[in-house]
Amino acid sequence: MEAIDIFSYFLLLLLLLSGIKVVTTSNVIHAAIFLVFTLATTAILFILLSAEFVALVLVLVYIGAVIVLFLFGVMITRAPLGPNAELDNDQNKLFATLISLSIFGIFTYILLQTFDSTVVIREGTSTKLLGEILLSRFVFPFELVSFVLLGALIGGITLARKDNALMDEDQI
Amino acid sequence: MSIQPILIAAAALFSIGIYGILVRRNAVMVLLSIELILNSVNINFVAFNAMLSDVFLNGQIFSIFIITIAAAEVGIGLAIVLMLFRNRETANINEFDLMKW
Numbered sequence A: 001m002e003a004i005d006i007f008s009y010f011l012l013l014l015l016l017l018s019g020i021k022v023v024t025t026s027n028v029i030h031a032a033i034f035l036v037f038t039l040a041t042t043a044i045l046f047i048l049l050s051a052e053f054v055a056l057v058l059v060l061v062y063i064g065a066v067i068v069l070f071l072f073g074v075m076i077t078r079a080p081l082g083p084n085a086e087l088d089n090d091q092n093k094l095f096a097t098l099i100s101l102s103i104f105g106i107f108t109y110i111l112l113q114t115f116d117s118t119v120v121i122r123e124g125t126s127t128k129l130l131g132e133i134l135l136s137r138f139v140f141p142f143e144l145v146s147f148v149l150l151g152a153l154i155g156g157i158t159l160a161r162k163d164n165a166l167m168d169e170d171q172i
Numbered sequence B: 001m002s003i004q005p006i007l008i009a010a011a012a013l014f015s016i017g018i019y020g021i022l023v024r025r026n027a028v029m030v031l032l033s034i035e036l037i038l039n040s041v042n043i044n045f046v047a048f049n050a051m052l053s054d055v056f057l058n059g060q061i062f063s064i065f066i067i068t069i070a071a072a073e074v075g076i077g078l079a080i081v082l083m084l085f086r087n088r089e090t091a092n093i094n095e096f097d098l099m100k101w
Helices: A003-024 A028-048 A052-076 A090-114 A127-134 A139-160 B004-023 B027-052 B058-088
Strands: none
Touching (some): A003 A028, A003 B004, A003 B027, A028 A052, A052 A127, A052 B027, A052 B058, A090 B004, B004 B027
């Protein structure tokens, strides 16, 4: 076993541990910070799989923008910033554990049956090729996604702004 | 390195996200769990791309598109949560039962 394999196993373990902490911690801010850990570990894993552009996009978009948005959302909705015992539905916990464990079991069974000893290939960099393909073969979906982002932008502003003409003073 | 550990870790991350969606009570926390699920799908795409050593890098391009759509989804989702909070004074999804039979 090479050193890079041991490092990959360590990364996968770290990924799972921080993912578990995201859904079990009782502090809202800690959950967002552990999501940062999960995404950073994923980015390192992507670099090891020779997908360095995807890793950088993940760091920029998720850790840079989405987490900040989440922290804003937490603070705007006035969730208690300290530890909070009322964050979980306690009567759902057994049910949820059962469902997630059964999904994990089914997935693991199918994956172990299908992919026996296929090896991941690590080779060089892929950013140059990715840029060429993205702007030639995938240029139509690429432009379409920009329209989706524009729609999300307009929709977000429309939903979140206070429409003073329609709303009474006491509602604001 | 074999692809199996990566796929199993992604499946575990998916199940963790499902657990979070079912257990959490705050709407923002549910959105965080959805991010975990999308992230596990990204890991699968990139791992399969590395396994097949695809000439057209379809897996990486799909994961970039997924990241973009996820960013749009978070924006809209948080706007909806903000709107609900403004109208109902709470972000607890147990109290949003207007459309429940």
